[in-house]
Amino acid sequence: MIQLDGICKSFGENKVLSSLDLSAKKGEMFVLLGSSGCGKTTTLSVIAGLTKEDKGDIYIDGSRINDTPPHKRGIGFVFQKYALFPHLNVYENVEFGLKAGNKRGNQSKRGGNRTEVKRAMELVGLDGFEKRNPMKLSGGEQQRVALARALATEPECILMDEPLSNLDAVVRERLRHEIAQLQRDIGLTSIYVTHDQVEAMALGDRIAVLNNGRVEEAGTPEKIFYKPEKEFVARFTGMKNIFKGKITAIDEDNGVAQISTGNFDLTTVFVPSSVGTRVKACVRPEEIILAKSDRNTSARSARNEIAGRIIRIFPNGPLMRVLVDVKGDEMSVDITRLAARDLGLGEGDRVLLTFKATSVHVIL
Amino acid sequence: MSSSFRISLSLIAGVFFGFITLMITCLLTATSFTEFAGEIRSPEIISAILLSLQTSIVVVLLALLFGIPAAYILATKQFKGKNILDTLVDLPIVLPPLVCGLAILIAFGGEGILSRFDVLFTVKGIIIAQLFVASPFLIRAAKTAFESVDPDVVDAARTLGASEFYTFRKVSLPLAKNGIASGVVMTWARALGEFGATAMVAGCIPYRTETMTVGIYMHAMSGNTSASVALSMILIVIAFTTLILFKYLGNIGDGNTGTQGAAA
Numbered sequence A: 001m002i003q004l005d006g007i008c009k010s011f012g013e014n015k016v017l018s019s020l021d022l023s024a025k026k027g028e029m030f031v032l033l034g035s036s037g038c039g040k041t042t043t044l045s046v047i048a049g050l051t052k053e054d055k056g057d058i059y060i061d062g063s064r065i066n067d068t069p070p071h072k073r074g075i076g077f078v079f080q081k082y083a084l085f086p087h088l089n090v091y092e093n094v095e096f097g098l099k100a101g102n103k104r105g106n107q108s109k110r111g112g113n114r115t116e117v118k119r120a121m122e123l124v125g126l127d128g129f130e131k132r133n134p135m136k137l138s139g140g141e142q143q144r145v146a147l148a149r150a151l152a153t154e155p156e157c158i159l160m161d162e163p164l165s166n167l168d169a170v171v172r173e174r175l176r177h178e179i180a181q182l183q184r185d186i187g188l189t190s191i192y193v194t195h196d197q198v199e200a201m202a203l204g205d206r207i208a209v210l211n212n213g214r215v216e217e218a219g220t221p222e223k224i225f226y227k228p229e230k231e232f233v234a235r236f237t238g239m240k241n242i243f244k245g246k247i248t249a250i251d252e253d254n255g256v257a258q259i260s261t262g263n264f265d266l267t268t269v270f271v272p273s274s275v276g277t278r279v280k281a282c283v284r285p286e287e288i289i290l291a292k293s294d295r296n297t298s299a300r301s302a303r304n305e306i307a308g309r310i311i312r313i314f315p316n317g318p319l320m321r322v323l324v325d326v327k328g329d330e331m332s333v334d335i336t337r338l339a340a341r342d343l344g345l346g347e348g349d350r351v352l353l354t355f356k357a358t359s360v361h362v363i364l
Numbered sequence B: 001m002s003s004s005f006r007i008s009l010s011l012i013a014g015v016f017f018g019f020i021t022l023m024i025t026c027l028l029t030a031t032s033f034t035e036f037a038g039e040i041r042s043p044e045i046i047s048a049i050l051l052s053l054q055t056s057i058v059v060v061l062l063a064l065l066f067g068i069p070a071a072y073i074l075a076t077k078q079f080k081g082k083n084i085l086d087t088l089v090d091l092p093i094v095l096p097p098l099v100c101g102l103a104i105l106i107a108f109g110g111e112g113i114l115s116r117f118d119v120l121f122t123v124k125g126i127i128i129a130q131l132f133v134a135s136p137f138l139i140r141a142a143k144t145a146f147e148s149v150d151p152d153v154v155d156a157a158r159t160l161g162a163s164e165f166y167t168f169r170k171v172s173l174p175l176a177k178n179g180i181a182s183g184v185v186m187t188w189a190r191a192l193g194e195f196g197a198t199a200m201v202a203g204c205i206p207y208r209t210e211t212m213t214v215g216i217y218m219h220a221m222s223g224n225t226s227a228s229v230a231l232s233m234i235l236i237v238i239a240f241t242t243l244i245l246f247k248y249l250g251n252i253g254d255g256n257t258g259t260q261g262a263a264a
């Protein structure tokens, strides 16, 4: 288990971490998600002992390691830019940690590390690369070497700093699956840093969103992406439609509640609150179904139907994003490109937006 | 327009190259081969050559011993007064060697705080003078080399269980070795060519403190041109070799591929 308690770190005037708490459970893949420059690398660097914290405590399996030098912490580190030893071949890179940590015994034994190195290389699928110059390998291969190098010493836990961010999309996706598989197989406590939501979603047992030098919110991917408690997290994870509103009715028997934004009403699932409470209602753009219609709304139970007019349509990755004017508010809807074409949507068209009550997430 | 510009450029550059070539040619043709062969067999010249080689090699070793730690600290550590130290290291490079020599002369002289050491007019004095003037070249080169080692690579070693010293030996030093090697070459060449400080500190005593450069000066002043020229020719050959070596080290340093595919 890795635990940080109230970690603070400034570089001169620049306050990077301000009382950051987090805890990654044993065997878990813990993802730190945050925008560039928010202190992700600094956090890992503090855990590994490469950067000295100004304040706060670091625990591994319950023991405080603030004053343990990096080489005695038993924490593996995978760097964003691989950081391989350019003067050593692949085998020697992987073997480095075994020799460094073990100066008396193993080194004199001829070929004493051979089995450990071989196992680590097999884990990452690098068999036969032993004699190669790491600087002449592809990015994906270099990161495999870095992974094998970190795993060879069988660390207590491993920290990965955006390990896939310098790779092209195809390699990135393949290696992402492999890292997930590997981590699960070994049951290695891991902290994985990324700015990429897809990666966070795909890898994390739990995700912590970093903001202003602290963990804004931590939880399972479902919680972070669909039921965040903080508006920042909702915005950060692409919850485009966030409306300020007030609870107008709570129907405990049917398990629904009504929220009025002032411009329109939304039906959501039961919220443990009281009528009149100010809340924020969020709907993910991909949860909304779009139909061409000029029919006016008549909200049915447990379901939202709202009429609107298309403001703009533009590509959004593989999907199309449709901006709809809904009684003076703007809603974003994601539909597939085929759907957009089949519906024959155009700017100014009247449309009907439909989404389930369970798709409306309420932030109290 | 542009062609007349090019012609003027070529002319100006031509004058410069012509001048250097002329000077070297004059020097090289000032003596015949038999004269040269005779001179370099004279005991005094041989003694000067040996003394120069001995002192400059000791200077290189001492510069490595003191310079590598100094360079490593300057390159990797943050501390108060680092800028001052950094400037201090560079000072002997821009200071006239005569001034360096004078400083040593005063420090080790009769009234100096180091007067109890018998250094003036001895080989020790030569070594100190050369070290003073030449070691900054090594420190400078080594510092640049250490600075260009990727800090992530050093950190990687630490997270793999390597102590700071192990990391220094197995990562920083091997990765900086080309830079250090070119620093060694520069320092050695500078020590070998040192005249001003050496002459101030150790004087010009034949067979005792007469290095090659001191010899060139003494013989030239006393009219024995062929001895001066012989010593100069040896220095020219060394200078050329140094330059070629330096360029070679610079080239393999640029690749950043480290060494030849390691111990494959």
Ligand SMILES: Nc1ncnc2c1ncn2[C@@H]1O[C@H](COP(=O)(O)OP(=O)(O)O)[C@@H](O)[C@H]1O
Binding pocket: A011, A014, A016, A034, A035, A036, A037, A038, A039, A040, A041, A042, A043
């Ligand atoms: N060694 C350092 N010295 C000064 N500032 C630093 C240092 N390391 C990081 N920073 C600053 O701290 C902030 C966070 O950096 P970092 O942890 O690398 O962010 P991230 O990894 O999330 O992109 C940035 O503003 C960066 O400029």
Ligand SMILES: [Mg+2]
Binding pocket: A037, A040, A041, A042, A161, A162
């Ligand atoms: Mg970073």
